[in-house]
Amino acid sequence: xxxxxxxxxxxxxxxxxxxxxxxxxxxxxxxxxxxxxxxxxxxxxxxxxxxxxxxxxxxxxxxxxxxxxxxxxxxxxxxxxxxxxxxxxxxxxxxxxxxxxxxxxxxxxxxxxxxxxxxxxxxxxxxxxxxxxxxxxxxxxxxxxxxxxxxxxxxxxxxxxxxxxxxxxxxxxxxxxxxxxxxxxxxxxxxxxxxxxxxxxxxxxxxxxxxxxxxxxxxxxxxxxxxxxxxxxxxxxxxxxxxxxxxxxxxxxxxxxxxxxxxxxxxxxxxxxxxxxxxxxxxxxxxxxxxxxxxxxxxxxxxxxxxxxxxxxxxxxxxxxxxxxxxxxxxxxxxxxxxxxxxxxxxxxxxxxxxxxxxxxxxxxxxxxxxxxxxxxxxxxxxxxxxxxxxxxxxxxxxxxxxxxxxxxxxxxxxxxxxxxxxx
Amino acid sequence: xxxxxxxxxxxxxxxxxxxxxxxxxxxxxxxxxxxxxxxxxxxxxxxxxxxxxxxxxxxxxxxxxxxxxxxxxxxxxxxxxxxxxxxxxxxxxxxxxxxxxxxxxxxxxxxxxxxxxxxxxxxxxxxxxxxxxxxxxxxxxxxxxxxxxxxxxxxxxxxxxxxxxxxxxxxxxxxxxxxxxxxxxxxxxxxxxxxxxxxxxxxxxxxxxxxxxxxxxxxxxxxx
Numbered sequence: 315x316x317x318x319x320x321x322x323x324x325x326x327x328x329x330x331x332x333x334x335x336x337x338x339x340x341x342x343x344x345x346x347x348x349x350x351x352x353x354x355x356x357x358x359x360x361x362x363x364x365x366x367x368x369x370x371x372x373x374x375x376x377x378x379x380x381x382x383x384x385x386x387x388x389x390x391x392x393x394x395x396x397x398x399x400x401x402x403x404x405x406x407x408x409x410x411x412x413x414x415x416x417x418x419x420x421x422x423x424x425x426x427x428x429x430x431x432x433x434x435x436x437x438x439x440x441x442x443x444x445x446x447x448x449x450x451x452x453x454x455x456x457x458x459x460x461x462x463x464x465x466x467x468x469x470x471x472x473x474x475x476x477x478x479x480x481x482x483x484x485x486x487x488x489x490x491x492x493x494x495x496x497x498x499x500x501x502x503x504x505x506x507x508x509x510x511x512x513x514x515x516x517x518x519x520x521x522x523x524x525x526x527x528x529x530x531x532x533x534x535x536x537x538x539x540x541x542x543x544x545x546x547x548x549x550x551x552x553x554x555x556x557x558x559x560x561x562x563x564x565x566x567x568x569x570x571x572x573x574x575x576x577x578x579x580x581x582x583x584x585x586x587x588x589x590x591x592x593x594x595x596x597x598x599x600x601x602x603x604x605x606x607x608x609x610x611x612x613x614x615x616x617x618x619x620x621x622x623x624x625x626x627x628x629x630x631x632x633x634x635x636x637x638x639x640x641x642x643x644x645x646x647x648x649x650x651x652x653x654x655x656x657x658x659x660x661x662x663x664x665x666x667x668x669x670x671x672x673x674x675x676x677x678x679x680x681x682x683x684x685x686x687x688x689x690x691x692x693x694x695x696x697x698x699x700x701x702x703x704x705x706x707x708x709x710x711x712x713x714x715x716x717x718x719x720x721x722x723x724x725x726x727x728x729x730x731x732x733x734x735x736x737x738x
Numbered sequence: 739x740x741x742x743x744x745x746x747x748x749x750x751x752x753x754x755x756x757x758x759x760x761x762x763x764x765x766x767x768x769x770x771x772x773x774x775x776x777x778x779x780x781x782x783x784x785x786x787x788x789x790x791x792x793x794x795x796x797x798x799x800x801x802x803x804x805x806x807x808x809x810x811x812x813x814x815x816x817x818x819x820x821x822x823x824x825x826x827x828x829x830x831x832x833x834x835x836x837x838x839x840x841x842x843x844x845x846x847x848x849x850x851x852x853x854x855x856x857x858x859x860x861x862x863x864x865x866x867x868x869x870x871x872x873x874x875x876x877x878x879x880x881x882x883x884x885x886x887x888x889x890x891x892x893x894x895x896x897x898x899x900x901x902x903x904x905x906x907x908x909x910x911x912x913x914x915x916x917x918x919x920x921x922x923x924x925x926x927x928x929x930x931x932x933x934x935x936x937x938x939x940x941x942x943x944x945x946x947x948x949x950x951x952x953x954x955x956x957x958x959x960x961x962x
Contacts (some may be wrong), residue, residue: 317838317842317866320837320838320839320842321838323837324836325837381881454876593740631833632835632836634833635833635835635846636826636850637794637818638792638821638827639817639821639827639846639847639850639895639899640818640819640821640823640847640851640899641815641849641850641851642819642850643814644815691960730794731794731795734794734829
């Protein structure tokens with residue numbers, strides 16, 4: 315090992331450009347793979363306010379197709395959402411709420427209006443999503459059912475609206491309608507797609523504002539916290555049965571529901587919902603992801619392979635001498651791959667450090683891009699979890715094998731005499 | 739007792755356009771402990787013969803028997819192990835590994851031998867360097883040594899594995915006469931004290947005359 319390190323240092327001194335390009339190239343490749351993995355992981359790893367992700371199911375859309383060619387889909391209205399998702403066996407809590415937060419202008423007593431992300435949800439929402447209460451209380455089921463003009467707001471929104479004093483009980487405007495603050499919760503990241511928000515407003519069965527029509531469509535989704543140990547498929551089976559029951563009513567109009575394997579788990583939501591008319595396609599998402607990994611792997615691998623090839627060209631004579639003194643082809647290949655692995659690992663560690671720096675700022679960047687700007691980002695341990703690190707190490711290893719295999723094999727096939735005389 | 743026997747060795751290099759005969763029906767026996775010189779004009783096949791005896795190249799026709807083994811049938815792996823155990827090489831241009839210091843260069847053949855511990859390797863390297871009066875340069879890189887010192891290190895590398903045979907391809911070719919004499923003296927000492935068999939390719943008639951036997955080559959054939 316010491317000899318290999320000496321060799322690497324020697325190469326770095328004598329071929330600095332090749333050496334540094336190799337290390338920086340590896341570092342960038344590892345960094346990129348970490349970023350991709352981080353983006354994947356942050357979408358599925360539990361963190362507040364979505365600490366429940368492992369047990370979370372969300373019914374988002376309904377798709378209705380008619381014999382006359384009519385084909386439509388949207389979220390559900392209050393009544394249909396409850397009809398499909400309320401009281402399912404194996405569910406601990408069900409919240410009827412907006413699946414996506416929506417922007418709205420808010421204005422406090424003294425400041426100018428500014429835009430925040432609002433989310434309407436019933437009181438069960440607080441039993442599913444763990445928003446840390448800083449001040450006051452969450453709104454109650456009664457307030458939700460009555461669609462009371464109260465709100466729970468995030469810490470930074472409260473500060474912008476009222477400063478740091480007298481927030482609970484104070485009134486502010488949402489799109490020119492007055493709301494009273496009943497609670498202040500910790501800032502949260504929009505990376506928590508289903509549970510995040512800056513202003514939470516109660517909604518209930520009587521809230522007509524989320525109904526598009528009286529038949530079935532609206533802007534209501536159902537978030538469900540599944541009991542420990544309950545198989546998601548048993549929930550889906552119940553939902554499917556309810557869809558079938560709903561179909562008997564729709565059939566009068568020549569319509570039927572198209573069941574898209576709802577409700578979705580966090581992994582499906584993370585892979586992206588491709589429109590309300592389509593079933594999520596985790597398989598094609600997986601393929602796309604693999605293609606991205608492959609590109610991220612092959613491009614630097616080809617680059618590193620060329621670099622290693624170039625380094626080897628300077629060591630042809632050495633290879634011949636080693637072969638003359640008894641180094642077998644297998645041993646030579648192993649030595650070259652090990653040496654390259656050390657270089658790759660050095661690059662990998664640099665890439666990992668870049669990844670840590672990125673992880674510590676990434677949440678903030680993401681929030682800024684998404685106009686949250688709350689600053690309360692997922693912790694470093696969420697972004698840089700064991701999967702990300704293992705993925706990087708695995709990537710390092712594969713990158714090394716791919717990039718070193720051909721040059722090592724070529725070196726092992728050199729005729730010793732030609733090699734000693736530095737002829738290829 | 740013959741330690742090396744070459745029977746009917748021919749070596750033909752073929753390209754698309756041309757066929758070149760480097761060796762033609764060469765028969766040669768070398769006794770254990772013998773120090774022989776191979777002489778002849780450039781391109782006559784001396785180095786080709788040395789490469790074949792060194793199992794770095796295979797003859798087109800003929801058999802190579804070393805230490806009682808028919809090496810013509812060896813696999814590549816077996817050849818590597820055989821070379822490591824029984825053969826030492828000294829090159830005209832030394833061919834030390836520039837990134838490694840003297841100790842690591844000398845140690846190299848032992849890395850490819852099974853069952854030699856790190857401490858044993860260290861001990862053997864120190865011993866051989868002491869014998870060749872190179873202990874004071876043990877940490878130096880090849881670039882910090884003179885030509886003569888480089889060749890001493892190369893000889894140390896060749897003998898550290900205690901091979902039966904040393905193959906030296908113009909070992910003094912890149913040295914001035916004083917250093918050349920020192921290297922020759924060293925080779926004679928190894929031959930005398932350890933009974934190592936040495937085959938040396940040289941252009942230097944005086945040095946050749948000091949060896950036990952001179953084999954002269956011309957156009958791929960032994961002429962005397």
